[in-house]
Amino acid sequence: MEFSLFYFSGDGSKIDNNKYKLLIESAKFADQNNFSALWTPERHFHPFGGLYPNPSLTCTALAMVTKQIQLRAGSVVMPLHNPARVAEEWSVVDNLSNGRVAIGFASGWTIDDFVLSTESHANRKETMWHGIQTVQKLWEGEQVELKDVTGKNFNVRTFPRPIQPKLPTWIVCQSSATFIEAGKIGANVLTSLLGATLEEVTPQISLYRQSLKQHGYDPKAGKVAMMIHTFVGEDFDTVKEAAKEPFYNYLKTHIDLLENLAKNAGIKIDLEKFTEADINSLLRFAYESWLKGRTLIGSKTTCMQMIERLKNAGVDEVACLIDFNDNFDAVMSSLPYLKDLQNMCNLEKEKMMSLY
Numbered sequence: 001m002e003f004s005l006f007y008f009s010g011d012g013s014k015i016d017n018n019k020y021k022l023l024i025e026s027a028k029f030a031d032q033n034n035f036s037a038l039w040t041p042e043r044h045f046h047p048f049g050g051l052y053p054n055p056s057l058t059c060t061a062l063a064m065v066t067k068q069i070q071l072r073a074g075s076v077v078m079p080l081h082n083p084a085r086v087a088e089e090w091s092v093v094d095n096l097s098n099g100r101v102a103i104g105f106a107s108g109w110t111i112d113d114f115v116l117s118t119e120s121h122a123n124r125k126e127t128m129w130h131g132i133q134t135v136q137k138l139w140e141g142e143q144v145e146l147k148d149v150t151g152k153n154f155n156v157r158t159f160p161r162p163i164q165p166k167l168p169t170w171i172v173c174q175s176s177a178t179f180i181e182a183g184k185i186g187a188n189v190l191t192s193l194l195g196a197t198l199e200e201v202t203p204q205i206s207l208y209r210q211s212l213k214q215h216g217y218d219p220k221a222g223k224v225a226m227m228i229h230t231f232v233g234e235d236f237d238t239v240k241e242a243a244k245e246p247f248y249n250y251l252k253t254h255i256d257l258l259e260n261l262a263k264n265a266g267i268k269i270d271l272e273k274f275t276e277a278d279i280n281s282l283l284r285f286a287y288e289s290w291l292k293g294r295t296l297i298g299s300k301t302t303c304m305q306m307i308e309r310l311k312n313a314g315v316d317e318v319a320c321l322i323d324f325n326d327n328f329d330a331v332m333s334s335l336p337y338l339k340d341l342q343n344m345c346n347l348e349k350e351k352m353m354s355l356y
Contacts, residue, residue, distance in 0.1 A: 001307055001345045002317040003338065004037035005030050006074060006227050009051055009323035019051055022328050024065055026335060031066035033339045038062055039074030039319055044113045056089040063097035071097055074190060075104035075172045077113060079120035079127040083134035084146060084156055091162040099163030104170035104190045105132050132169065139167040179204045183211025190319065192227040193294040198313055205314040223316045230296040230320035232303055232337035243297050246325035248283045296320060300340055307345065
């Protein structure tokens with residue numbers, strides 16, 4: 001199991017000085033401790049995620065303070081952008097990082113984001129796949145046709161040339177159809193347990209592996225990363241209590257997650273009619289439910305149990321969302337425990353290898 005850090009936090013309004021202190025310092029830790037990657041998202045017009053409107057900008061900053069870790073977009077919302085601009089920007093980051101970038105692509109999920117590209121929303125899936133293909137061609141030095149203001153075709157080749165000859169590509173997947181399409185193009189997969197249980201995602205991962213094989217790719221070569229809320233410590237009850245309030249605040253900004261959780265539990269709710277006491281009761285229910293199989297919030301022992309479940313489901317990497325907790329000291333103090341988990345997984349792998 002590989003370990004990466006994922007950032008998806010708020011607008012930094014509760015932080016007095018440097019809003020990006022946690023991003024920079026935790027990135028340094030991950031780089032120095034052999035984590036596989038850092039993921040920064042593209043989020044617009046939403047206070048939760050407001051620190052990250054452009055992953056090429058954040059990855060440029062990370063390129064300056066890290067040496068070996070891969071820098072990934074998690075993700076680029078492809079329908080919002082011209083593919084040539086994506087290829088240009090990320091080629092700059094690839095050069096600044098000496099060939100360490102990868103891009104996760106998404107079709108978009110928040111309708112408000114599409115004020116940036118109003119015409120692309122209706123066909124955002126098709127636009128994403130076509131855009132990915134164009135970015136990959138430009139990355140590899142091919143010339144592509146784009147239209148100028150008169151509608152005339154114009155041949156384009158982007159600069160600067162990147163360090164990497166091929167662009168490491170990931171697709172954000174939530175539906176079975178997207179898992180299958182990712183397999184068709186040989187891309188890696190980024191998924192989560194926000195809208196589903198692990199038992200529901202496991203068959204989708206199998207479909208992805210099957211699609212890779214059917215389209216001529218090694219099914220074991222494709223990587224599946226699972227974005228998962230993470231806060232690890234020595235004692236489960238202590239960690240549970242420390243993470244409770246930050247996780248409550250996270251859920252309050254994602255009401256749709258509460259509604260989905262209640263729906264999955266067979267409970268019909270109308271949150272508009274809920275009192276504050278009702279909301280608090282629902283938050284307690286949601287937190288307890290998430291702790292039972294959707295997070296790496298807990299002790300090293302309980303988190304290793306979750307990692308084993310993820311491995312059995314076909315997950316190759318845990319993308320640890322750490323900044324739902326805005327307490328800088330608490331999060332940084334938890335990272336050595338996460339490193340211990342990584343070491344435990346490596347020792348297990350070494351023991352398995354020694355048997356052969």
